[in-house]
Amino acid sequence: MALGAVARDGAPAEAVQCQQASADTAATADADASGWRIDCLRQQYQGKPGQWPRPWIDDGVPWQELAPVPPAQPPATAAEQARLILGTALFHDPGLSGKGAVSCATCHQAVRSFTDGLPLAVGEDRLMGKRRSQPLFAAPFAPLLFWDGRAASLEEQARGPIENPLEMNSSLEKARAYIASVPQYQQWAEAAFGSDGMADDEWLSAIASFVRVLRPASTAADAAIAGDTQALDDAQLLGLHLFRTKARCMNCHHGALLTDNRFHNIGLSFFGRRNQDLGRFEHTRDPADLGTFRTPSLRGVAQAGPWMHNGIFPNLSGIVRMYNAGMGNMERGNTTDDPLTPVKSPHIQELNLTDEEIKALVAWLEVL
Ligand code: HEC
Ligand code: HEC
Incomplete structure (x- = not known):
């Protein structure tokens, strides 16, 4: 054969x-x-x-x-750079979760190819999801995201874990209020989006811009x-x-x-x-x-x-x-x-x- x-x-x-x-x-x-x-x-x-x-x-x-x-595109403008810095900080900030305990990086750790070493993801209150945290190296290039392809863009994907009770257990509204309360985030947001206060699609796009530059060693x-x-x-x-x-x-x-x-x-x-x-x-x-x-x-x-x-x-x-x-x-x-x-x-x-x-x-x- x-x-x-x-x-x-x-x-x-x-x-x-x-x-x-x-x-x-x-x-x-x-x-x-x-x-x-x-x-x-x-x-x-x-x-x-x-x-x-x-x-x-x-x-x-x-x-x-x-x-x-393919190498990651470095930010082309100061605004893009500020957006990436903001997104990097948000990815690592547990303040986006309902009780301030879980960040994106809890489940997506750089040293583990952006997984968490667990068979099934564990979110806030130690609640267990039904799938394993995905490695993120394919995400910048994938036309459809998640194990089952249910999200079509990184911007759309990012809201999923924030609102999922088994993951970050919060809401866009709550996360937005938290971000607005951090002065440093407001400075970066102004440099990135030229406005004070941020729409949800703006800070979600900042998180997406961080995921988009992830590359394997x-x-x-x-x-x-x-x-x-x-x-x-x-x-x-x-x-x-x-x-x-x-x-x-x-x-x-x-x-x-x-x-x-x-x-x-x-x-x-x-x-x-x-x-x-x-x-x-x-x-x-x-x-x-x-x-x-x-x-x-x-x-x-x-x-x-x-x-x-x-x-x-x-x-x-x-x-x-x-x-x-x-x-x-x-x-x-x-x-x-x-x-x-x-x-x-x-x-x-x-x-x-x-x-x-x-x-x-x-x-x-x-x-x-
Ligand atoms: C028919 C397509 C197909 C072929 C052929 C295939 N794979 Fe896979 N591979 C997949 C899919 C789909 C998954 C995920 C399945 C799941 O999680 O249920 C996977 C998962 C894996 C994983 C786990 C990766 C992770 O992060 O969980 C490894 C390792 C792997 N494959 C290696 C191989 C090797 C080695 C071969 C050749 C012997 C191979 N695959 C052949 C489609 C394929
Ligand atoms: C509680 C653990 C957990 C947290 C917190 C979490 N994720 Fe995930 N992530 C997962 C799991 C589990 C999957 C796979 C879900 C599925 O396919 O149903 C996933 C999938 C993804 C994917 C899809 C990857 C691909 O190739 O399709 C991206 C991108 C991602 N997460 C980014 C993020 C970002 C950004 C955050 C923060 C806003 C975040 N994750 C927070 C567990 C988590």
Whole structure:
């Protein structure tokens, strides 16, 4: 099947030749424990992503090549600069919440790729939400926000947590009154919007301007994507190759941010169980959206755990093992004849990765 995928996609056959058939691994001096000849891979991964072996992509998937993350635009005017400073302060200010206890940064911490390290978000009064805090690196580029795509702009998104009783438990009115009570905010607001007092869409736009400039730290993966694959050790390089080919990850995790920003059911809706979450369907009520969630960016993913919309995976190797098994059959539920049974994406398949290959894929994820 794997070979067929290469041929169908017109990928160069050489990449396949870097792998030893298991029978002659022992006889081949330069194959490592994984059964791959790393020198051969190094040769194929010279230069930039467009010159690398083509990824294995299913028919009809509008994929994009790996690419550098577009840099943030610095503020162009003094007013934009003041708006960004104001937004940065507001993002970190618990004064915006009902009881002054929770800020955006409580749940979106820079050192954790802007998540909070918890399986499910915990808001004011320790109330627990039903999804995990999202990492924010995809947010500046995503046409639809949240796990289920229910917000269409960062400005619209920002009011959500402020008004959500399970998050910041406040109201726009209360937050606006608080902001008006801080003299420093009034100074920045005047520089940013040229008026005293601020309309809700103005301070919400200030918060959005902060989220818009968030970027992941640069890593060895960025060096590789810029053309220097020597920055990757052997395991990371093999992981990159598997990510593109045998492990099929690039069907959904592609482009600069390693996300297609689309919605897929990878089999985690817990249909028919206590933790059921039907994802985008709960917003659109379109049966095609049953159990689908937006593909997360994998930039900074090692720092973002526990993973998935419900934080059920405490480690990355568990995730890769689950993908390897085709994500199991958790979508069956009790009632297979229920017309609203979520259907797993056809891009999720059993992968037949070896233990060494699973380790290599994790090594690549850890360097993103
Ligand atoms: C109590 C924890 C909590 C607080 C406080 C919080 N968030 Fe979130 N944030 C979440 C959760 C949970 C999600 C995912 C919700 C969902 O998809 O249903 C999320 C999603 C987001 C997203 C969407 C990311 C994407 O790629 O779609 C952005 C942007 C965001 N939050 C910014 C903010 C801002 C700005 C604030 C402050 C105004 C804030 N958050 C406050 C928990 C929190
Ligand atoms: C069919 C599209 C698709 C394919 C193929 C795919 N993913 Fe995903 N991935 C997703 C979606 C959608 C989610 C979020 C699902 C959820 O939370 O329910 C996700 C989540 C993840 C997460 C958790 C990220 C986080 O912040 O929670 C990791 C890690 C991950 N994928 C890695 C991989 C790897 C490695 C591969 C290849 C073996 C892969 N994915 C293949 C769509 C895909």
